[in-house]
Amino acid sequence: MNVSRPLAAAGVTAAMERSRRLLEPALREAVAGLHPWSARMAGFALGWSDADGRPQTGDGGKGVRPAIVLLAAEAVGADAAAALPGAVAVELVHAFSLAHDDIIDHDERRRHRETLWKAYGPGPALLTGDALLALAVAQLATIPEAMRLLSAALTELVHGQSADMAFENRPWRGPNAVTVEEYTRMAAGKTGGLLGAAAALGVTLGGAQPEAAEAMGRMGRDLGVAFQIADDVLGIWGDPAVTGKPVHSDLRREKKTLPVLCALAAGGAAARELSAVLAAGLEDEDAVRTAARLVEEAGGRAAAGALAARHLSAALRLLDAHLPGAADLRALCESLVNRTH
Amino acid sequence: MNVSRPLAAAGVTAAMERSRRLLEPALREAVAGLHPWSARMAGFALGWSDADGRPQTGDGGKGVRPAIVLLAAEAVGADAAAALPGAVAVELVHAFSLAHDDIIDHDERRRHRETLWKAYGPGPALLTGDALLALAVAQLATIPEAMRLLSAALTELVHGQSADMAFENRPWRGPNAVTVEEYTRMAAGKTGGLLGAAAALGVTLGGAQPEAAEAMGRMGRDLGVAFQIADDVLGIWGDPAVTGKPVHSDLRREKKTLPVLCALAAGGAAARELSAVLAAGLEDEDAVRTAARLVEEAGGRAAAGALAARHLSAALRLLDAHLPGAADLRALCESLVNRTH
Numbered sequence: 001m002n003v004s005r006p007l008a009a010a011g012v013t014a015a016m017e018r019s020r021r022l023l024e025p026a027l028r029e030a031v032a033g034l035h036p037w038s039a040r041m042a043g044f045a046l047g048w049s050d051a052d053g054r055p056q057t058g059d060g061g062k063g064v065r066p067a068i069v070l071l072a073a074e075a076v077g078a079d080a081a082a083a084l085p086g087a088v089a090v091e092l093v094h095a096f097s098l099a100h101d102d103i104i105d106h107d108e109r110r111r112h113r114e115t116l117w118k119a120y121g122p123g124p125a126l127l128t129g130d131a132l133l134a135l136a137v138a139q140l141a142t143i144p145e146a147m148r149l150l151s152a153a154l155t156e157l158v159h160g161q162s163a164d165m166a167f168e169n170r171p172w173r174g175p176n177a178v179t180v181e182e183y184t185r186m187a188a189g190k191t192g193g194l195l196g197a198a199a200a201l202g203v204t205l206g207g208a209q210p211e212a213a214e215a216m217g218r219m220g221r222d223l224g225v226a227f228q229i230a231d232d233v234l235g236i237w238g239d240p241a242v243t244g245k246p247v248h249s250d251l252r253r254e255k256k257t258l259p260v261l262c263a264l265a266a267g268g269a270a271a272r273e274l275s276a277v278l279a280a281g282l283e284d285e286d287a288v289r290t291a292a293r294l295v296e297e298a299g300g301r302a303a304a305g306a307l308a309a310r311h312l313s314a315a316l317r318l319l320d321a322h323l324p325g326a327a328d329l330r331a332l333c334e335s336l337v338n339r340t341h
Numbered sequence: 342m343n344v345s346r347p348l349a350a351a352g353v354t355a356a357m358e359r360s361r362r363l364l365e366p367a368l369r370e371a372v373a374g375l376h377p378w379s380a381r382m383a384g385f386a387l388g389w390s391d392a393d394g395r396p397q398t399g400d401g402g403k404g405v406r407p408a409i410v411l412l413a414a415e416a417v418g419a420d421a422a423a424a425l426p427g428a429v430a431v432e433l434v435h436a437f438s439l440a441h442d443d444i445i446d447h448d449e450r451r452r453h454r455e456t457l458w459k460a461y462g463p464g465p466a467l468l469t470g471d472a473l474l475a476l477a478v479a480q481l482a483t484i485p486e487a488m489r490l491l492s493a494a495l496t497e498l499v500h501g502q503s504a505d506m507a508f509e510n511r512p513w514r515g516p517n518a519v520t521v522e523e524y525t526r527m528a529a530g531k532t533g534g535l536l537g538a539a540a541a542l543g544v545t546l547g548g549a550q551p552e553a554a555e556a557m558g559r560m561g562r563d564l565g566v567a568f569q570i571a572d573d574v575l576g577i578w579g580d581p582a583v584t585g586k587p588v589h590s591d592l593r594r595e596k597k598t599l600p601v602l603c604a605l606a607a608g609g610a611a612a613r614e615l616s617a618v619l620a621a622g623l624e625d626e627d628a629v630r631t632a633a634r635l636v637e638e639a640g641g642r643a644a645a646g647a648l649a650a651r652h653l654s655a656a657l658r659l660l661d662a663h664l665p666g667a668a669d670l671r672a673l674c675e676s677l678v679n680r681t682h
Contacts, residue, residue, distance in 0.1 A: 035504055126467060141485075158472040
């Protein structure tokens, strides 16, 4: 079975490229409807131009969510084009959420570039996020079954983001500490809602029955938890040259990420030491590095990996049961969890 | 005819109170579906509680937009309850836009209280705005003809806000100065889009034909321009004790408000002096006060009032033509332009 991963990876790359070719003209047409000032900032956010508006073919993101929409439509026997408004909508919602997240988290770098607010200021970036969301809604406003899915995803997204932000005010240890179960619900909403909506929009716009959409929603929630855990792991141990984000930024911000929660829950000497380091505050680079080492020693990295694998398996089982022929979509979902950036 | 204004005002007050009684339980039920942390901030934004979450019956805003929805539904012979989801949606969109506007404009006071971001921080306020918008969309996601109206209003709102923000980078004088026509288009989108959607949602959910909704959309755009001009006038000459906002804040921020644009366009000695004062920058209170005086001397206040009256008349003509029996709605629209706060 050693041969399967490279083959699947080749399939994913080709499928993503095909998706991108279909998506981009439709996405550009949608963005062209914005106020020119917003359209320019949206073009930067989507990786089409630099901060001065000069065309760029840089890293505009992986386009995972629209690819899921289009591959899911194909998996139910439809032409991918039938699901294009859904693909445009989810990519716009994703861009909206990144624009606002980066403001909220004060993140200055994304995809090897300045973030939108860093390039244009927080006010304009906030408004551009709103414009991207309004544009997403406009794509599906007249397709009630699709609008219902998008609206549910939006609700889950903001609910998950609120939970994530509310975690910041919670302690690392004690009766009020964030549990793995709470983390899982948060990630299922924050990250899984839109992934699930992407798959559900694909099969719905592809003409499948509501049961398939419902199953894809559940699939996406499991995939989202696995995806978010992979993100957490990369946020601590990923190579900044590959991820395009500063190293250890989640740790430095003392975010309640899963590897740390698992490490603390593991007990033992490393967990106790980690607890003390966190209690003292991660003020300098040394403390951050020590914390990362202790999370790994306490088994947080391994436990996170195991939990991600479990949720990925659950997602793949749902996929196999409901869309048995979806080889490209399956390979894409796997690649999201086993990634380096 | 001297008797008509007090009578109409009494009608407006009663109609607004009736609307508020119908709206509030539905709005509270919707907000209760948010994450508890967001729901608390939303409760502050809507005037239901203070920053510590203690119940309050303060100034939660006038509830103009939901009242328009409900009165418009009644005007086409429907029960106001038929349009309740539309009323909830427009009030949520309005609350969303205020939450984000106050962050963008760094405004610290609204309705005699701290603004949302001032009370909870910009990140949480930004996310609460997103949650309010997601909730608004959820109200109408399964009613396609209503969703289409809400989506169009959102698109106009962000387009108008972008135009308004882009004005800030434009000069006061010269070939690139903002024209009254540009201002009018901006205000029709930023303020008129949602007012028009409110009236259109009312008649649509009340069972009227699409032509009535289309006319109400146009009515709202004219009303929006008149409303925005009234806002601009209050922003310069309104009594802070009544408006709940600091005096002269628009001037201090050198916003391209209509009275100033009209004053500069008027020519004459006062306009020239105003132009010089603006060119020097409104650095201190004296300069701001001088600018306000010169705007009035140059005829900016009178011209703005005349333009507001013209757009209000156009809105009332559309209302009389399409909803001839809508006395309360008509009185409400008039009161929006002839107001002190």
